[in-house]
Amino acid sequence: MIRNWLTQLAHAALVLGLAPLLTGVTRKIKARFLRRRGPSVVQPYRDLLKLIRKETVVAESASWLFRFIPYLIFATTWVAAALVPTFATGLAFGAAADLIVIVALLGTARFLLALAGLDVGTSFGGIGSSREMMFATLAEPAMLMVMFTLSLFAGSTELSSISAYMVGAGAVLSISLALALVALIIVSIGENARIPVDNPATHLELTMVHEAMILEYSGRHLAVIEAAAFLKLLLYLSLIACVFTPWGTASVGAGAVAYAVGFAAYLVKLGMLAFLLVLFETAIAKMRVFRVPELLGVALMLGLLGTILLFVSRVSR
Amino acid sequence: MSPLLLNQLAASGVAWLLIWAVVALVVVRGPRTSQLIYGACALICAVLAGLGACALFTPGAGANALELPVGLPLGRTLLGLDPLSAAFATIINIAGTIVSGYAVGYGTHAREPRRVVPLYPAFIAGMNLVLLAQDAFSFLIGWEFMSLASWALVVSDHHSADSRRAGLIYLVMATAGALNLLFAFGLLAGHSEGYAFSDMRRAAGSTMGAVVLLLTLVGAGSKAGLVPLHAWLPLAHPAAPSHVSALMSGIMTKVAVYGFIRIVFDLAGPPAWWWSIPVLVVAALTAFLGVLYALMEHDLKRLLAYHTVENIGIIFIGLGLALAFRASGLAAAGALALIAAIFHVFNHSLFKSLLFLGSGAVLNSTGERDMEHLGGLIHRMPVTAVAFLGGCIAISALPPFNGFVSEWLTFQAILLSPQLPQWIPRLLVPAVGATLACSAALAATCFVKAFGMTFLGRPRTSTAAEARETDRWSVGAMLIFAALCLLAGVFPGVVMDALAPVSRMLLGTELAPQLTQPWLRIVPIAPERSAYNGVLVFGMIAIAAAVTALVVRRFASHAMRRSPAWDCGFPDASPATQYTAGSFAQPIRRVFGSAVFRARERVEMPKPGDTSTAKAYIEVHDTLWEVLYAPVIRVVDATTERLNRLQFLTIRNYLTLVFTALVLLLIVVGIAR
Numbered sequence: 004m005i006r007n008w009l010t011q012l013a014h015a016a017l018v019l020g021l022a023p024l025l026t027g028v029t030r031k032i033k034a035r036f037l038r039r040r041g042p043s044v045v046q047p048y049r050d051l052l053k054l055i056r057k058e059t060v061v062a063e064s065a066s067w068l069f070r071f072i073p074y075l076i077f078a079t080t081w082v083a084a085a086l087v088p089t090f091a092t093g094l095a096f097g098a099a100a101d102l103i104v105i106v107a108l109l110g111t112a113r114f115l116l117a118l119a120g121l122d123v124g125t126s127f128g129g130i131g132s133s134r135e136m137m138f139a140t141l142a143e144p145a146m147l148m149v150m151f152t153l154s155l156f157a158g159s160t161e162l163s164s165i166s167a168y169m170v171g172a173g174a175v176l177s178i179s180l181a182l183a184l185v186a187l188i189i190v191s192i193g194e195n196a197r198i199p200v201d202n203p204a205t206h207l208e209l210t211m212v213h214e215a216m217i218l219e220y221s222g223r224h225l226a227v228i229e230a231a232a233f234l235k236l237l238l239y240l241s242l243i244a245c246v247f248t249p250w251g252t253a254s255v256g257a258g259a260v261a262y263a264v265g266f267a268a269y270l271v272k273l274g275m276l277a278f279l280l281v282l283f284e285t286a287i288a289k290m291r292v293f294r295v296p297e298l299l300g301v302a303l304m305l306g307l308l309g310t311i312l313l314f315v316s317r318v319s320r
Numbered sequence: 321m322s323p324l325l326l327n328q329l330a331a332s333g334v335a336w337l338l339i340w341a342v343v344a345l346v347v348v349r350g351p352r353t354s355q356l357i358y359g360a361c362a363l364i365c366a367v368l369a370g371l372g373a374c375a376l377f378t379p380g381a382g383a384n385a386l387e388l389p390v391g392l393p394l395g396r397t398l399l400g401l402d403p404l405s406a407a408f409a410t411i412i413n414i415a416g417t418i419v420s421g422y423a424v425g426y427g428t429h430a431r432e433p434r435r436v437v438p439l440y441p442a443f444i445a446g447m448n449l450v451l452l453a454q455d456a457f458s459f460l461i462g463w464e465f466m467s468l469a470s471w472a473l474v475v476s477d478h479h480s481a482d483s484r485r486a487g488l489i490y491l492v493m494a495t496a497g498a499l500n501l502l503f504a505f506g507l508l509a510g511h512s513e514g515y516a517f518s519d520m521r522r523a524a525g526s527t528m529g530a531v532v533l534l535l536t537l538v539g540a541g542s543k544a545g546l547v548p549l550h551a552w553l554p555l556a557h558p559a560a561p562s563h564v565s566a567l568m569s570g571i572m573t574k575v576a577v578y579g580f581i582r583i584v585f586d587l588a589g590p591p592a593w594w595w596s597i598p599v600l601v602v603a604a605l606t607a608f609l610g611v612l613y614a615l616m617e618h619d620l621k622r623l624l625a626y627h628t629v630e631n632i633g634i635i636f637i638g639l640g641l642a643l644a645f646r647a648s649g650l651a652a653a654g655a656l657a658l659i660a661a662i663f664h665v666f667n668h669s670l671f672k673s674l675l676f677l678g679s680g681a682v683l684n685s686t687g688e689r690d691m692e693h694l695g696g697l698i699h700r701m702p703v704t705a706v707a708f709l710g711g712c713i714a715i716s717a718l719p720p721f722n723g724f725v726s727e728w729l730t731f732q733a734i735l736l737s738p739q740l741p742q743w744i745p746r747l748l749v750p751a752v753g754a755t756l757a758c759s760a761a762l763a764a765t766c767f768v769k770a771f772g773m774t775f776l777g778r779p780r781t782s783t784a785a786e787a788r789e790t791d792r793w794s795v796g797a798m799l800i801f802a803a804l805c806l807l808a809g810v811f812p813g814v815v816m817d818a819l820a821p822v823s824r825m826l827l828g829t830e831l832a833p834q835l836t837q838p839w840l841r842i843v844p845i846a847p848e849r850s851a852y853n854g855v856l857v858f859g860m861i862a863i864a865a866a867v868t869a870l871v872v873r874r875f876a877s878h879a880m881r882r883s884p885a886w887d888c889g890f891p892d893a894s895p896a897t898q899y900t901a902g903s904f905a906q907p908i909r910r911v912f913g914s915a916v917f918r919a920r921e922r923v924e925m926p927k928p929g930d931t932s933t934a935k936a937y938i939e940v941h942d943t944l945w946e947v948l949y950a951p952v953i954r955v956v957d958a959t960t961e962r963l964n965r966l967q968f969l970t971i972r973n974y975l976t977l978v979f980t981a982l983v984l985l986l987i988v989v990g991i992a993r
């Protein structure tokens with residue numbers, strides 16, 4: 004029990020500490036791919052520090068909601084990220100919130116962010132909010148379909164159980180799993196505003212989505228929102244790692260060595276996934292906004308196909 | 321309390337409501353007397369809610385029904401609260417109490433109180449009578465009472481042509497629906513010796529069950545707003561005064577759901593496996609189309625009404641799953657699906673009432689329902705905005721509010737459906753799940769739009785800029801609703817345990833008690849399979865947000881400056897440059913609407929040198945109306961046009977007609993003999 008609580012706290016602290024580093028690493032790798040030297044991998048930490056030391060400018064037409072929302076977005080994203088097993092399973096709160104809850108918590112964060120985009124009453128904020136919500140209408144069901152597939156395999160919607168099932172002897176390679184993986188990758192790219200859906204590196208582009216919503220934010224509010232975005236990227240990569248590459252993750256009641264191995268394995272997995280993400284991102288061009296629904300629709304269909312295959316192939320579980 | 325006494329008290333509650341309706345007819349002249357009537361309604365509803373809750377845990381309240389000495393010569397009039405009635409009576413009367421409290425403040429603004437106030441208690445009485453009825457006769461009396469009272473409330477604003485049209489369509493649909501229910505009861509009673517529900521139950525299991533199901537699906541479904549029978553709903557619900565809209569959307573649709581459960585789960589006997597298929601298909605379509613329609617709306621109240629259609633779809637998805645599980649003997653899974661559905665009934669009665677009350681407050685202080693003319697109300701109506709925001713988060717099925725819990729339970733039920741032995745439902749259910757997930761995400765979009773356009777941004781008109789916070793009664797009622805939404809989301813185990821008698825009554829089984837679970841979590845099936853802990857999720861979010869805010873406060877710069885909006889360096893002073901409801905929904909219109917609504921956009925640019933403005937046109941078709949309703953209306957019109965000539969015949973023609981009719985009748989009689 005105590006150990007579960009400690010694991011949970013360690014997760015909460017770890018994701019918070021590691022998230023900016025992950026973004027820093029992806030930026031560094033990307034810069035190297037583009038034959039630039041790129042900023043140091045700790046640059047995101049410096050950015051956050053710089054932002055919270057700056058004066059905050061709030062638009063005159065902004066309401067109190069505008070100032071509250073960053074903290075709520077950060078809190079919901081942080082809670083969701085802390086619920087994904089990274090280096091060890093057996094989280095104290097794992098039994099309180101399953102994968103559906105994690106998806107829904109991210110939904111809450113998105114809902115609030117979209118409201119923040121509309122609060123000041125500018126056209127850019129509206130563009131961002133409306134497009135973000137449109138993407139979500141396909142990405143969220145796709146994510147839930149992936150979740151259906153996984154939980155039908157594992158007989159549970161809890162991430163720890165799913166991870167344990169995947170690493171266990173009962174796991175089989177299946178077409179449904181492959182479909183779910185592809186769908187999950189597409190959703191991750193869309194949800195994290197990466198190329199080809201959105202470009203995290205640009206501002207002032209008519210195609211921007213995420214950046215348009217947070218255009219009016221500055222100072223400490225912006226720092227908190229940026230940190231939430233870092234956490235979200237970490238969350239999705241951890242999720243892929245936890246479910247599809249569960250090897251090395253320390254299980255409940257394992258010794259200290261297992262935890263150390265689990266931690267090392269987690270770092271390696273994150274590094275690999277970040278590399279693959281950047282590789283994909285550099286190889287592809289940004290999509291037009293109205294092509295994105297087609298991409299996300301593909302994810303939804305793949306997820307649905309995976310689930311239906313499972314429904315008809317399993318008698319009961 | 322003895323069961324019979326409970327039933328007597330509940331019946332007298334209905335009688336009191338009717339008495340107050342008559343009193344209102346006599347005394348209501350102005351605001352003071354209206355307040356008196358609404359206050360009385362609130363009290364009676366509170367008592368009825370308490371009685372319902374007592375009856376839920378009083379075994380035998382259904383068997384000891386109160387028998388009244390009035391009614392059909394053949395049947396008896398029986399009133400009683402069995403667990404199903406009691407659960408719904410509690411749900412609708414909780415909402416009824418709070419809405420009546422709101423009306424104490426809001427109802428004073430009515431222009432013609434005598435057209436509204438006397439009908440209000442009658443409407444609530446009708447709904448309670450439907451729930452209390454333990455025989456088909458009083459059920460239908462209550463049902464018609466409810467329909468007619470609400471119809472009269474819809475047309476209370478008789479000056480507006482829209483209201484009159486809505487009233488006409490509502491009346492036609494309500495009559496058609498009641499006719500279907502009449503036939504359904506007729507079939508059920510045909511084999512049994514009487515019209516009492518207990519007699520029908522005893523004779524259940526006849527071969528006509530399938531026909532009863534379809535008749536009920538049409539009859540109760542048209543009242544609840546199942547697509548494609550929803551057409552009246554988005555017209556009628558918004559046309560009524562806002563507190564009545566809250567009752568119609570939040571509560572009356574629930575009475576329709578009750579009617580469906582009563583007939584299909586309780587009276588129609590054991591279901592065949594395919595019964596679930598029409599229910600699931602219609603429900604998924606309803607959920608998806610309802611929210612798409614809502615997204616196309618920019619009238620706040622109509623948006624909410626269309627959203628009721630979506631939620632009814634979600635409820636019926638749960639009911640369809642429960643039917644499928646029950647038919648295959650999977651009682652535990654059936655109990656989960658049924659509890660999910662009724663939990664959503666409860667949730668929807670809370671947040672939809674709340675949102676309609678909020679729209680009423682906005683309407684009252686600005687005179688506007690059109691979101692394109694609102695904006696920035698969070699500054700002028702801060703408390704209404706908070707309550708409305710709570711309702712928006714709850715209805716979008718986002719944690720930690722209550723809407724999420726019932727959808728979570730529905731998803732858990734969907735995940736159990738590979739256990740079903742038949743192929744068709746197993747293929748169908750994942751698609752239903754995807755539709756449900758999609759409509760949940762669309763609902764979030766819809767409520768970002770509703771809240772964002774109404775309360776956020778800059779005011780689009782001067783009336784919006786000068787809005788005032790509404791009165792204290794209204795504000796209080798909305799805050800109570802919002803608090804209940806949060807509480808039901810944080811402590812869902814309480815609601816699930818309270819609903820256990822219903823599943824015991826209908827399915828003979830129930831979920832494991834939730835309140836004995838550690839940490840107040842809910843475990844629908846088994847802890848290693850899935851669990852949700854509202855308290856912890858809420859607590860974690862609150863702690864995380866507080867910690868973050870404290871840390872940022874401790875270490876960050878405190879300097880803050882107000883300045884004009886940045887907007888990428890090109891801020892525009894005109895509020896017209898903001899995103900509007902139409903532009904917010906544009907991506908959705910392009911992605912989903914081009915197929916469903918044949919939505920087209922067209923921009924007319926002036927010729928070079930021409931200084932006139934460019935114009936953008938949006939064309940959206942209500943496809944269902946055009947395909948299903950318009951032809952029927954055309955046929956009826958054409959037929960009446962023909963028949964109309966019969967009015968202007970000569971006396972000779974009439975005599976000929978009468979004579980021919982007589983001869984024909986005699987021939988028919990002769991052949992029949």
